[in-house]
Amino acid sequence: MTGTSTVSASQVSIGTELPQLRIEVTPTFVISTALATRDFQDVHHDRDLAQQRGSKDIFLNILTDTGLVQRFVTDWAGPEALVRSVNIRLGVPCYAHDTLTFSGRVAERVEVDGEQRFVIEVSGQSSLGEHVAGTVQIALPEVTT
Amino acid sequence: MTGTMDSDIAATVHEKAERIAAGGGSKPRPARDPVNTAMINNWVEAMGDDNPVYTDPEFAASSVHGGLVAPPAMAQVWTMNGLHGQRAEDDPLGAMMAALDEAGFTSVVATNSEQTYHRYLSPGEHVSASTELDGVVGPKRTALGEGFFVTTRTSWLVGDEVVAEMTFKVLKFRPAGSDDGTAGDAGAAPWQGPSGRVVDASERAAGVLRPVISADTEFFWAGTRVGELRIQRWGDTLRHPPGPVDPGGSMEATPDYVVAAGHGTVYSYVVHHNPPVPGKQLPFVVALVELDEGVRVLGELIDADPGEVSIGMPVRAVFLRVDEELTLPAWEVAR
Numbered sequence: 001m002t003g004t005s006t007v008s009a010s011q012v013s014i015g016t017e018l019p020q021l022r023i024e025v026t027p028t029f030v031i032s033t034a035l036a037t038r039d040f041q042d043v044h045h046d047r048d049l050a051q052q053r054g055s056k057d058i059f060l061n062i063l064t065d066t067g068l069v070q071r072f073v074t075d076w077a078g079p080e081a082l083v084r085s086v087n088i089r090l091g092v093p094c095y096a097h098d099t100l101t102f103s104g105r106v107a108e109r110v111e112v113d114g115e116q117r118f119v120i121e122v123s124g125q126s127s128l129g130e131h132v133a134g135t136v137q138i139a140l141p142e143v144t145t
Numbered sequence: 146m147t148g149t150m151d152s153d154i155a156a157t158v159h160e161k162a163e164r165i166a167a168g169g170g171s172k173p174r175p176a177r178d179p180v181n182t183a184m185i186n187n188w189v190e191a192m193g194d195d196n197p198v199y200t201d202p203e204f205a206a207s208s209v210h211g212g213l214v215a216p217p218a219m220a221q222v223w224t225m226n227g228l229h230g231q232r233a234e235d236d237p238l239g240a241m242m243a244a245l246d247e248a249g250f251t252s253v254v255a256t257n258s259e260q261t262y263h264r265y266l267s268p269g270e271h272v273s274a275s276t277e278l279d280g281v282v283g284p285k286r287t288a289l290g291e292g293f294f295v296t297t298r299t300s301w302l303v304g305d306e307v308v309a310e311m312t313f314k315v316l317k318f319r320p321a322g323s324d325d326g327t328a329g330d331a332g333a334a335p336w337q338g339p340s341g342r343v344v345d346a347s348e349r350a351a352g353v354l355r356p357v358i359s360a361d362t363e364f365f366w367a368g369t370r371v372g373e374l375r376i377q378r379w380g381d382t383l384r385h386p387p388g389p390v391d392p393g394g395s396m397e398a399t400p401d402y403v404v405a406a407g408h409g410t411v412y413s414y415v416v417h418h419n420p421p422v423p424g425k426q427l428p429f430v431v432a433l434v435e436l437d438e439g440v441r442v443l444g445e446l447i448d449a450d451p452g453e454v455s456i457g458m459p460v461r462a463v464f465l466r467v468d469e470e471l472t473l474p475a476w477e478v479a480r
Contacts, residue, residue, distance in 0.1 A: 004197065004204065023193070036184075036191035038225035052336040056252050063221055064192070070218040073196040079196045080209045082216045087259040141209070 001109045006078030009140040012118055018104040022069065025126070027096040030045045030058050037063035047096075057095040065090070065124070072102040073136045074122050081138045084117060088134035094126045101125050106133070115139050154248050155284050158293060161244040162281035173234040173273035173302055173468075176223035180215050180270045181326025188219055217262035219311040220301050226272035231401050237278035238297045238313075244365055245317040246362055250292050251370075251469055257314040264308055272301045279312065307416040319469075336430065338372010338409035338464060343472065346465030352437045353424025353467055364402055369472040374462050376440055385440040407462035408479070409436040416451040430454055432476050446476045 011103050023029065027047075034044035039061045042049040050058045066086050099103050104122040111117070117137045124132040178184065182200075197204040198214055205213040217221060226232065232239040242253065266272065276299045283293030294316055301309040305308050335341055346353075358366050367388055368375035377387035377400045384400075386391055393396035414432040430446040432454070446454060447463065459479040466472045 030189075032191040036188045037219075037222050038227055040228045048337075062258055063218075063225075066221075066258060066260060067188070067192045067218045068218065069192070071192055071196075074194070074196050079198045082209070082265075083262060085259070085261045086218055087257075089257050090255055104159065112190070 003078060006080040006145050007076070009101075009116060009118075010142065012106055012140065014106055014108060018072065018102075018120065018122075021068075021072045021075060021102040023100040023102075025060065025096060025098045025100050026095055027058060030060055030096045033064040033067070037067065039063055043138040053091065055095070057097065059095045060092040060100075060131075062090065063087075068100070068102065068124070069122050069132065069134060069136060072104065072122060072124075073138060076104075077138055077140065079089050081140055084112070084115075084137040084139060086134065086136050088122075088132050090132060091130040092126065092128040094124075094128075094131040098126045098128070100107055100131060110137070112137070130133060152465060157283060158248050158283070160243065161338070162241060162278065162295075163309060164409040165237045165240050165244070165246060166280070168235070168237065168278075170275040170300070171233050171237060173275040174233050175271060175273045178223070178226060180223060180266045180268050180272065182213065184270050185213075185215050185219065185268070187300065188216065188222065189222065193218075194397050203460065210267075212267060214265040214267055217265060217309070218260070220260060220262065220266075220272070221274075221299075221311065229401075232238045234399055236276060238315075240278060241278055241281065241295050241297075242317065243360075245295070246363075246367070246470075247292060247358070249470060250319050251306065252287065252290070252292075253315050253317050255313070255315045256294070261310045261312040262308070263310075266303070266308060266315050270303050272303055275300050275302065287316060289316065290318040294314050295353070310390060313416040321459065338373070339404050340368075340372060340374035341462035341464055343372045343464040343466050346467050350424040350465055350467045350473070353471075353473070354422075357470060361387050366471070368402070368404070369464050369474050370466075370470075372464050374407055374436075374442070374474055375402040376405050376436070376442075377402050383440045385442055392456070405436050405462070406439050407436075409434040409442070409460055409462075409476075411435075411446070411454065411456055411458045411476075412441055414446065414454055416454070432460065434460055434476055442474065444473070444475045446478070449478050454472045 006048045031045045047058050070083055070086050094119040102124045104120050107119045117139050120136045122134055185199050198208050244458050253381045279296040279298045281293050281295050284291050292316045299311045300307050365375050377384045379391045379398055379400050412435040416428050416430050418428045430449050430451055433441050433443050433447040435441050460476040461479045463475050463477045464472050465475050
């Protein structure tokens, strides 16, 4: 839940843990996110074909991982946090009927192009292990909005 | 085949990579649609993202953005090729994937996506994407098999302004164990493809003559591997066998393809009794089949008694999977 207020830079300290986000990865979730990201590869919507290609089931696509990592961070930081980058490394597949749990922490404060930013480290775990890991850079207002 | 890579193969891959990289970025390809609230709403609904700067005009107007904006993570969504889309012809990732397919590294898995957003996009803005090949590293032994890491850089532009960038890395690999065909083989036959059944041809096709695959026909053979009978299309005109130039004579036109349903009738046929042909058991029937889509396609008519074959007989496509690289299209009697 994003809410309407945004965390200010002064409220954030290095090491702050973000509230976890749990996603029930239903087939509907896999398919609706694949189509909403305009990714029509059959492994993201057709279980028969996914299995013929050696997968256990349909699985989340990369554009959705990027979207979920962004959502996980702005759910915590608030609507006016400015997302500057999302870097992800892909691990084990996240198949339909699994649960994906995001956790994260504020790793460091950096200055890029004259802007103060926070680097948030994120990890998304499914039952098979780490599905996605990465960092998100955000800029926050100096005062709470 | 042994597990060690032929150093010639690696040299060829790197040579092709250099040539592709030297070609620079692809021509900026415009998104199908401008940034729009309908696609944003679909995306935030699916993701479960309730950030009001994407969907609540009043909140957005009073926010740091001064109006509705698109989620930064949608940058790539705007320029996806879509349901029937094709890669741009000058897309360096497509060219590199084809080169690695040819070298036997037929499987792919993405490993890294790094996106940088220089500013937020607003509804009405129209982005284009341009991609260049950053580098190819390998061969590397990985848990999945031996392969090459291919890195591309994509820039999203509004006019001349770069609004977002992505570094994308994939591993293009030969599945572990595929040398002896025992493990890691995602394409194990038989299974039902979009245009017909894919069956294992190992016994009936030992030593079969292999087709010469060119840039003009690569799509066709990539299709047979996944059970698709792909027919080249120039505008509204289907053409088979595929060729390099628009049958209408236009030098500007580029082809795409349709996936045939795989049904047709025998237009003509021969029964081959002699001489022997590698990978075929005598006698065998070769049929020219007129597809429901209108074009005619040649192939062996398998499991048919030569005496029962007749002009006009209904047949359907079947795919004979020879190995990881080659799947031959063929016909069987529709019973």
